[in-house]
Amino acid sequence: MNIKFVYQEAHEILRQARSILVVSHRKPDGDTLGAACAVLNYARSIGKDAVGFCVDVLPEQYRYIPGTERYANDPSVFLTARPDVIAVFDASDLAFAGVLDFIAAVPHQPTIINFDHHATNVRFGDINALNVTASSTAEVVYDFLNAGGVEITREIATCLLTGILTDTGSFSNPATTASSLEAASDLLRRGASIHEVARRLMRNKPLKALHLWGAVLARLKYDERLGVATTAIFRKDLEESGVEDEHVEGLSNFLNSFLNAKVVLVLKELPGGLVKGSFRTADEIDVSAIAKLMGGGGHKKAAGFTAQGRIVEGEKGWRVE
Ligand SMILES: [Mn+2]
Incomplete structure (x- = not known):
C-alpha cells in the first residue's frame, strides 16, 4: 500500500481513539523516544489520553525530551490506561x-x-507505517505528521530532531540523506535548538567514562586481511569504574566515524554469560547480513547480535567463543 494511504489510515485511527499508549523499545535511544514522544505530544494536543511505556527505566540523559515525563516502566499501564x-x-x-x-x-x-525504518521489520502492526529508506523513525513520524496537516510545535520539533540526530550520528553516517537534512532544517525553523539537542545527546559523559573509553580504545585490534577492527568491553571495566552502560553505547559509532577500517565490531560482555556485538561500517558492506548469521539483525550500516559465550583475545582480533 502507498505509504500516504497508510499515514491517512493511522491518522484516522488516532483521531478516533480515546486512549493512546506509545511504546519505546528496550534499552531506549533518542530515536525510539523522540519519535514516540512526538506522537504522544500530538495525541495530547488533540485531546487524547496519552502515556508512554518502556520496559527499561529511561536514562537520565533523555529526560529533556518533552513527553518523557509521561512514561512508565510498570507494565500494569497496559491494563490501567485501557x-x-x-x-x-x-x-x-x-x-x-x-x-x-x-x-x-x-x-x-x-x-x-507500527512506526519504523528497519529493513528487518516483520510488519507486526495492524497498520505498518514503515519506510526503510528513512534515516530514522523520527523522520517517518515527521512525514506522518505532515501528511495529516499537523502543526509541528516547538516541543514536537525537539522530539523529532533528537531522533534524526541520533540515527544519523549528527549528520555524519550513511543514514544521512537529503530528506533527513531537509526535515531537520524545517524542525529548526519550528523552534528546535540543534545546539541544545546535540549537547544533551553527546556532551553528557562524565570523566570516568572517557577514562574507560581510553582503556577500550587501547584494546583495539585490526585484521588487515578482513578489514575488521575489534575491541572489547568487560563487565569488570564497568564495575570497577562505576560507569553506566549508557555511557559506553556511543563507542561503536565513535570508532566508525574516526577509524580507517571497513568494519568495526565492539564486543561487550553482558551479565549471564552473554556477549553483545555491535557492527558498524561506513563502506559498501551490509553488516546486517553478518549480524543475522550470528542470530541478530539491524540496518545495513549498523547492526548487532547477542550470543552466549565469552570474549576471547586473538592475535588479530577479539571474538566470541
Ligand atoms: Mn531508529
Missing part, C-alpha cells in the same frame, strides 16, 4: 520492543500501529 491504540516505535518486532507478552495480555484488542 489503550485503544498502541503505537510502537523503532522496533523490528514486539519481542525486541520488549512488550510481546504485555500486548498479548490486553483484553480488548487494541489497534497496533
